[in-house]
Amino acid sequence: MTSPGIAPAQDFVPGEPSVALTETEGARRGSRLLRPLEMIASALLVAIVVLLFAGVVSRYVFSLPVVWIDEVASLCFLWLAMLGSAIAVDRNEHLRLTLFLNMIPGRWRDLVEAFAALVVAVFLAGLIPSAFDYASEEWFITTPALNIPNTFRVSAIPFGMVTMLGIVLAYAARNSRWRDLALAALVLAAIGFALWLWSPGLVRMGQGKIVIFLVIFVAVALAAGVPIAFCFGIGTLTYLAFATRVPVFVMIGRMDEGMSSLILLSVPVFVLLGCILDATGMGKAIVDFLASLLGHVRAGMSYVLLGSLFVVSGISGSKVSDMATVAPALFPEMKRRGHSPREMIALLATGAAMADTVPPSIVLIVLGSVAGVSIAGLFTSGFAIAMVLLLMLAVLARWKCRHESLEGVRRAPLGVIGRTMLVAGPALVLPFLIRWTVADGIATATEVSTVAVLYALLIGILVYGGIGWRSFYAMLVETAALTGAILLILGTALAMAWAITQAGIAQQVASFMTGLPGGSFAFLALSIVVFLVLGCFLEGLPAIVLMAPLMFPIAKGLGINDIHYSMVVVTAMNIGLMTPPVGVGFYLACKIGGVSPDEALGAIWPYLVALFAGLVVIAAVPWFSTAFL
Incomplete structure (x- = not known):
């Protein structure tokens, strides 16, 4: 089976899907x-x-x-x-x-x-x-x-x-x-x-x-x-x-x-931050520390994979960057402990979907821009929502690993934990620096990206060996190309959304949805279905730009909190993104992990069910989205 998906193509028009180029x-x-x-x-x-x-x-x-x-x-x-x-x-x-x-x-x-x-x-x-x-x-x-x-x-x-x-x-x-x-x-x-x-x-x-x-x-x-x-x-x-x-x-x-x-000024800067994270080894340092801390327990490497995706996502803002950082560092040891490649890919893909609400998430930044929702509020809520999904996946991973072989596995000595923590410490500070800088009003959600980039460059030079000028220039060019691809989608999608609105479709959709029996609950259920389907076929950004101008005013009219609704639709979209046979993210995970999509196809469904259960909880209990605002 050839891997379908949304991807850069060989020879300009379509070709084999691939992840971000080196x-x-x-x-x-x-x-x-x-x-x-x-x-x-x-x-x-x-x-x-x-x-x-x-x-x-x-x-x-x-x-x-x-x-x-x-x-x-x-x-x-x-x-x-x-x-x-x-x-x-x-x-x-x-x-x-x-x-x-x-x-x-x-x-x-x-x-x-x-x-x-x-x-x-x-x-x-x-x-x-x-x-x-x-x-x-x-x-x-x-x-x-x-x-x-x-x-x-x-x-x-x-x-x-x-x-x-x-x-x-x-x-x-x-x-x-x-x-x-x-x-x-x-x-x-x-x-x-x-x-x-x-x-x-x-x-x-x-x-x-x-x-x-x-x-x-x-x-x-x-x-x-x-x-x-x-x-x-x-x-x-x-x-x-x-x-x-x-x-x-x-x-x-x-x-x-x-x-x-x-x-949207923060989009290219956070993309650049993800490149710096990969090049300096800051992400690998975080993975090594978590592995030394949790690697000896049953399902420990699964916890490390999920935890690494959670923390690294809070630095890079990119699912591809997250998966490309975590998978090579953990997959060899997970294989040694008896994890099947198909299960590892399933956990990697759904873990990346879980972590996409952890700031700085580019999807949340774009959503805040097109829907007029507070990005600081989205960032705050995103942590709590990711924790709910993380718990769901961790419970399933523990059950899946009930027969895991721990033969020869020993708790890491305190000295090893201390050394890995010392190395990872400067990298672990970065997610908290991003959150604190915005919450304390030092920088806006746009400006904080530059603070994070300059911090990462400084720490990369002083602690992690730095980045050569040739590599740094290549990062800048890659960031420019990806930024252009993202923003052209946003521009044409907004024009299309405007045309749909001018045709009166928005009013008809609003009239239909507000007339549904069940009120806000029926609307949330329908929104979940819409964004699940859109997530399967479209990468998150165009789906958000197309639908946010239509759906958010309706949600507001029904009394649904903007932040709560944002968390529901982003989570639904991310689940769709990882759902085969169309979901793009699933094929990216297979490409990164070097596993055939055919092999991983059957393994991902229990993890998707766990994510969907978390989505139902998030939709039914607004407190998870709004408690820390």
């Missing part, structure tokens, strides 16, 4: 023509870190807030997002679904790949004129602090789109057969002509046109292996162009809004 692999995939853009993106990322930290120091230490810092950081951020998107296209790192593509025979797959590449090109070509118009119009809007035209910031959008279009066309010409390209172009031209011909009728059509453009078109593009961001984009673009009288120009504004929120 530095060497990523650098090898990037073309030399884009090296200047990689250097600029790296410099922008460093500038954002420096600016945000300077803001913390000037405000907290000297009580002199610098008003222009946010504007400069915002300018750098949008350019980082668009340059990163182009780098991600060049390095094949945009997220896509490959489940259905892998089922297509090789010859037909080549045609579908050519079709997917041209869909991306059509989307970019269709938006570029509006992007230039948008940048031109913004010349008349000046920023309040720097008093410069906003065009300097939003010019990043047309520049990034033109760059991506050039990369896509060059790739298609180089790697696809001309016959496949010609046939795919004919198909797209026929679809475009038919839409133009039927456009007057489509404009007058009722809500059915939403199904055609924002469900069927998006689903077909997703199945063909078009990257998720471009799936949302092509659905919204065709809907606006052929089924409404709204100018396409509006879509650029919505994308700008989706990618430019200051709250």
Whole structure:
């Protein structure tokens, strides 16, 4: 069975799923023509870190807030997002679904790949004129602090789109057969002509046109292996162009809004933090300490794996980084004690789902941004929710290990525990530093990411051997690419969510859900089902951006606490993310652990049931989400 999932693809359009690239692999995939853009993106990322930290120091230490810092950081951020998107296209790192593509025979797959590449090109070509118009119009809007035209910031959008279009066309010409390209172009031209011909009728059509453009078109593009961001984009673009009288120009504004929120500034910085965690060995130090403390008890290594995911997630904010740090350190010893590889993968995958609410969670940051929920409150609640899920998994792991062989296993001497604690101590401080800095008002939830990065760099240099300049530059480029991929999804998803809202769907959904018998309990149950299903097919960020504007106002109207509802939907989405045969996270865990998905498929269900039981408890008892706010 070929592993389906959302992943970087070989040869630009779909291919074998894989986890995050290593530095060497990523650098090898990037073309030399884009090296200047990689250097600029790296410099922008460093500038954002420096600016945000300077803001913390000037405000907290000297009580002199610098008003222009946010504007400069915002300018750098949008350019980082668009340059990163182009780098991600060049390095094949945009997220896509490959489940259905892998089922297509090789010859037909080549045609579908050519079709997917041209869909991306059509989307970019269709938006570029509006992007230039948008940048031109913004010349008349000046920023309040720097008093410069906003065009300097939003010019990043047309520049990034033109760059991506050039990369896509060059790739298609180089790697696809001309016959496949010609046939795919004919198909797209026929679809475009038919839409133009039927456009007057489509404009007058009722809500059915939403199904055609924002469900069927998006689903077909997703199945063909078009990257998720471009799936949302092509659905919204065709809907606006052929089924409404709204100018396409509006879509650029919505994308700008989706990618430019200051709250999202912490996303690239926390991604960089995860890279530093891996490179310095801080994560491994934590794992070694927990292993020395708990490794001698029955199910001890399972506890260590879950505990490591819990703690490491509180540093990196990335599920892939968490799993890649923990699995290599623990799996050899777990195998020696009789744990089967399939059980280890099941525990790794569900443990990563459990830990995704531990701050700094990128999903929580994005959720707070799009739903208007306090990120500090989400961070506080996330610890308690993760503890509930951790307890559920730990109980199941203990029962699973009731026959574990402990022959030859001895309690670690106090000296060993002390040494590993001394080494892990500086790393263990980091999650508490993040929480304390936000809770005490020293830094905002956005700024705390820079404090964590600079602390990790300093500790990495002084305690863990440091990071070479070449490795650090590779981290910056990888962070820029991943940031671009994430933010382009957010931009196109927000544009799609806006189109759905403008069509009146939100009001109809709200009317339907508020009319359900059972009130808030029925709504919570339905929300769980919706986010479980979305989590299976979409990575967490696009699912959140699409649904949060629709669901959160309804929840608020029913009297459901924002933080409680956030914890319910994020947990449901994470369970879906790890649920085979579609769940993306399950295949990432298999890839990291080197186990066939077929082998691990049967083992994960009891762990998913344990997580679902925890979800039911979280949904039924709001106290777990709100007690520590």
